[in-house]
Amino acid sequence: MIKLVFCARRRSNLTPADFSDYWKNHHGPLFQKHAYRYRALRYVQNHTLNHPINDGMRTSRGSSEPYDGVGEIWWRSIEDFLTVIRDPSMADLRRLFVEDESRFVDLARSAVFFTEEVEFPLPTPPAPATAEDTPDPETIRSEVRRRYGSIASGEATLKSSARTSCCGAAAPETPKRASCGCETDEQARTLGYTEADIAATPAGANLGLGCGNPVAIASLQIGQTVLDLGAGAGFDAFLAARAVGPSGRVIGVDMTPEMVAKARANAARNGFTQVEFRLGEIEALPVADGIVDVIISNCVINLCPDKCPVYREAFRVLKPGGRIAVSDVVAREELPDEVKRDLALHSGCLAGATPLAELAAILRHAGFVEIVIRPKSNSAEVIESWDAVASVGAKVFAAEVLARKPAPDDRAPARCCCGGATPAAK
Ligand SMILES: C[S@@+](CC[C@H](N)C(=O)[O-])C[C@H]1O[C@@H](n2cnc3c(N)ncnc32)[C@H](O)[C@@H]1O
Incomplete structure (x- = not known):
């Protein structure tokens, strides 16, 4: 499987809460509704936490401002994705989504790219000792x-x-x-x-x-x-x-x-x-x-x-x-x-x-x-x-x-x- 990763920054006229609200309650359900036409297999939104821990992470690493959210959409293959995107009958839908994104995302300051997941299964941590283990x-x-x-x-x-x-x-x-x-x-x-x-x-x-x-x-x-x-x-x-x-x-x-x-x-x-x-x-x-x-x-x-x-x-x-x-x-x-x-x-x-x-x-x-x-x-x-x-x-x-x-x-x-x-x- 391949995955489209969309690292989004909000438009300057929106607060983080406005961005999150629109993405979660309007854009997300919209994509969910049409996902089958995109032949998408999975869709996940990652909303950036409004927590001081993120400032700490950024300053300790000297990183730039975090994205406001990261969206992920999975397809079986790049070919699957290209077939959908090149289909003329999808043109209206594509336009609908680009327009909707531009309402809350600053596209010029965002990033979008395909990835392939490489997962490292983690060993099960040893269970804490209990009386039953004796x-x-x-x-x-x-x-x-x-x-x-x-x-x-x-x-x-x-x-x-x-x-x-x-x-x-x-x-x-x-x-x-x-x-x-x-x-x-x-x-x-x-x-x-x-x-x-x-x-x-x-x-x-x-x-x-x-x-x-x-x-x-x-x-x-x-x-x-x-x-x-x-x-x-x-x-x-x-x-x-x-x-x-x-x-x-x-x-x-x-x-x-x-x-x-x-x-x-x-x-x-x-x-x-x-x-x-x-x-x-x-x-x-x-x-x-x-x-x-x-x-x-x-x-x-x-x-x-x-x-x-x-x-x-x-x-x-x-x-x-x-x-x-x-x-x-x-x-x-x-x-x-x-x-x-x-x-x-x-x-x-x-x-x-x-x-x-x-x-x-x-x-x-x-x-x-x-x-x-x-x-x-x-x-x-x-x-x-x-x-x-x-x-x-x-x-x-x-x-x-x-x-x-x-x-x-x-x-x-x-x-x-x-x-x-x-x-x-x-
Ligand atoms: C480490 S060996 C020592 C044998 C002997 N005392 C020696 O020094 O050669 C332990 C022995 O205790 C016996 N034993 C362990 N628990 C026992 C119990 N609850 N009742 C009777 N015998 C036991 C075992 O069968 C084994 O023969």
Whole structure:
């Protein structure tokens, strides 16, 4: 299509309002009525705004006075237009329009020419963040289950899947743990596991999915009952079993069937008779009330859309005086909306990190005392070792979360985070 552009200046005896009124209410309807005879396809008037913005535009660019209006008429082609104009039967109509134009347009100071439109389609601007954009809890849960299911079944490995964080990694099956020198062992060393820890766990139990070493901060005693929330393939559960000895007991809970199957196979192959793995969600633990001495967990609770039921359940199953020793990712402050909208960052243990102050409040409300939430000593090294954290890395830290369920014989008043038990993250 081609377009006739008519940049019009009003006659000197007219005000801008007179010009606009005549063009809009007389000339426009006149052309509209005869447009079919002109074979015109489209007709648009652009009336210049009477607004100081136009003075500003003109002076900032050093331009001349604006036109009073710009008319546009479209034809299929120049040939179409010429056919109409050269048609002798159109002579009267042409004369009518030129006469009418001269009543309100200063033709000598106006401009008229044909153009061809070149349109640049503009990308849709990103929609402002809304609560609806954040994945809903069920979407997060099923993505977490899918991701860790494929890691457990070996479909995603360090080689085959992009590694976004601790939770994005998976180790290929390694027949000889201690001497393999594989990436998950190296990761375990960064997280604070000793060579003895690495050597003591069954092959395939360490999938490189943690963000700390909860057993190292749990002060486990011989004979205790330990619960591992989100036990994965059993790495920490097996280390806890070594610490509590044959008279102790370890229960691992995980919601991903492939993980539970892998952990059970690891236990059976290596004779861990005091370790048991149960399928279930840690928001509704398949564990009786008040039977656990210590709860451990490694890089799991951040994956739960709602942390309140997790800590409520932890409180329920602990014996009075029982403790939690959790490694997890915690946020220094509220994370940006674009992070919270990213499902991969959720299942990658970043987007679900709870702000420090909120986490302390959740623990207090669940009933815990002696709450400590502190950055792991090499938190920066742990977080920086994850590949895709550039936009989030500075906003989160690898945390150690410690707390105790009060016992009836507690004499000292319970300390809470406000009393100084929760150092701020550095
Ligand atoms: C990052 S991996 C950590 C696994 C293990 N703690 C480790 O360090 O190797 C997270 C694990 O938590 C499990 N998980 C995530 N959300 C859970 C929930 N709400 N209930 C039970 N398990 C969950 C996943 O299935 C996955 O096995």
